[in-house]
Amino acid sequence: VIRMSDLDLNGKRVLIREDLNVPVKNGKVTSDARLRAAIPTIELALSKGAKVMVMSHLGRPEEGVYDAESSLQPVVDYLAQALAAPVRLASDYLAGIDINAGEVVVFENVRFNKGEGKNDDTLAQKLAALCDVFVMDAFGTAHRAQASTYGVAKFAPVACAGPLLVAELDALAAALKNPKRPLVAIVGGSKVSTKLTVLESLSGIVDQLIVGGGIANTFIAANGNNVGKSLFEADLVPEAQRLMAQANARGGNIPVPTDVVVGQAFSETTPATLKPVNAVDDGDMIFDIGPDTTAQLVNILKSAGTIVWNGPVGVFEFEQFAAGTKALAQAIADSDAFSIAGGGDTLAAIDKYNIADKVSYVSTGGGAFLEFLEGKTLPAVAILEQRAKTQ
Ligand code: 3PG
Numbered sequence: 517v518i519r520m521s522d523l524d525l526n527g528k529r530v531l532i533r534e535d536l537n538v539p540v541k542n543g544k545v546t547s548d549a550r551l552r553a554a555i556p557t558i559e560l561a562l563s564k565g566a567k568v569m570v571m572s573h574l575g576r577p578e579e580g581v582y583d584a585e586s587s588l589q590p591v592v593d594y595l596a597q598a599l600a601a602p603v604r605l606a607s608d609y610l611a612g613i614d615i616n617a618g619e620v621v622v623f624e625n626v627r628f629n630k631g632e633g634k635n636d637d638t639l640a641q642k643l644a645a646l647c648d649v650f651v652m653d654a655f656g657t658a659h660r661a662q663a664s665t666y667g668v669a670k671f672a673p674v675a676c677a678g679p680l681l682v683a684e685l686d687a688l689a690a691a692l693k694n695p696k697r698p699l700v701a702i703v704g705g706s707k708v709s710t711k712l713t714v715l716e717s718l719s720g721i722v723d724q725l726i727v728g729g730g731i732a733n734t735f736i737a738a739n740g741n742n743v744g745k746s747l748f749e750a751d752l753v754p755e756a757q758r759l760m761a762q763a764n765a766r767g768g769n770i771p772v773p774t775d776v777v778v779g780q781a782f783s784e785t786t787p788a789t790l791k792p793v794n795a796v797d798d799g800d801m802i803f804d805i806g807p808d809t810t811a812q813l814v815n816i817l818k819s820a821g822t823i824v825w826n827g828p829v830g831v832f833e834f835e836q837f838a839a840g841t842k843a844l845a846q847a848i849a850d851s852d853a854f855s856i857a858g859g860g861d862t863l864a865a866i867d868k869y870n871i872a873d874k875v876s877y878v879s880t881g882g883g884a885f886l887e888f889l890e891g892k893t894l895p896a897v898a899i900l901e902q903r904a905k906t907q
Pocket of ligand 1: 535537575576656657660881882883884
């Protein structure tokens with residue numbers, strides 16, 4: 517792909533697609549990780565003398581209608597504080613917009629435009645007509661082929677990748693394409709069904725595939741153990757068995773918990789009881805891994821050359837079930853391995869245990885991170901590659 521950092525942007529109209537889809541409460545941004553990640557790109561464009569336009573979606577509003585709840589105004593307020601340049605929100609921009617070098621114009625939520633979701637060509641052409649250079653920097657939305665991520669890249673005079681997108685793709689490539697081994701992945705979360713393709717793809721490349729949360733429960737059941745009232749997917753037990761066999765066949769391993777922490781209800785106050793994995797009762801719900809399992813997994817992480825982390829291994833938002841996730845987070849922080857982490861719950865755990873500085877790369881992607889792990893091509897990256905051949 518062509519990189520924004522290599523281009524002369526002086527005096528050019530530069531339209532940057534960022535993923536500024538952040539949580540907002542009472543008109544204020546409540547988590548600014550994605551904004552902090554986008555700012556260096558905006559500053560680079562400004563320093564190159566560009567007329568800077570930034571666009572993003574926020575939330576999932578009904579298309580074609582304005583919805584104050586999904587306005588980018590709180591994001592603009594944040595950027596106005598964070599950037600030295602003047603920043604303003606533009607609602608009417610599709611017909612053309614006046615902009616000066618040195619200022620930043622943020623377009624109102626692109627999902628207010630009819631045709632955004634289905635990647636309408638007319639809308640994409642209008643966006644493309646606004647700029648001399650289109651910069652795709654929204655890694656978190658690169659799995660969506662929409663007018664502001666894909667179509668605009670098809671029609672813009674020049675389409676390139678921004679520094680954040682490049683950094684994300686470089687970090688993922690370092691972890692998965694030619695990793696320092698052993699390569700260890702942690703896949704947590706509630707359901708095997710939502711991560712089946714990730715598990716499938718990772719079990720074919722990693723040395724150790726650590727499963728956690730509800731996902732681990734299905735593997736525990738697959739080993740013939742009672743999981744009581746725990747969240748698990750009976751219909752996916754054969755899949756779990758197949759994945760374990762597949763990993764073993766190529767010398768890999770999916771370690772399944774040997775001890776667990778159970779409660780009687782999904783509640784902050786339910787007492788925690790430690791049990792060997794073969795002693796779970798019918799009324800029990802598994803909410804965390806036990807200390808023996810934790811010690812075994814920490815050892816695996818200690819010897820890792822590369823670590824990929826997506827998803828917690830327990831209900832870490834409840835203190836009595838947080839020990840497993842906390843210990844693994846600490847092990848990742850202490851490790852010399854190249855580590856990459858992504859996904860909403862994972863970022864919450866990283867924040868909670870304050871280890872962001874100690875993870876080699878924290879991705880801004882949720883769904884996009886997972887699709888990359890699944891081995892899928894991200895359409896918004898594919899179109900940049902295609903354009904790079906002809907421009
Ligand atoms: C995300 O938060 O994963 C991205 O911003 C994409 O949002 P979407 O799932 O609504 O397309």
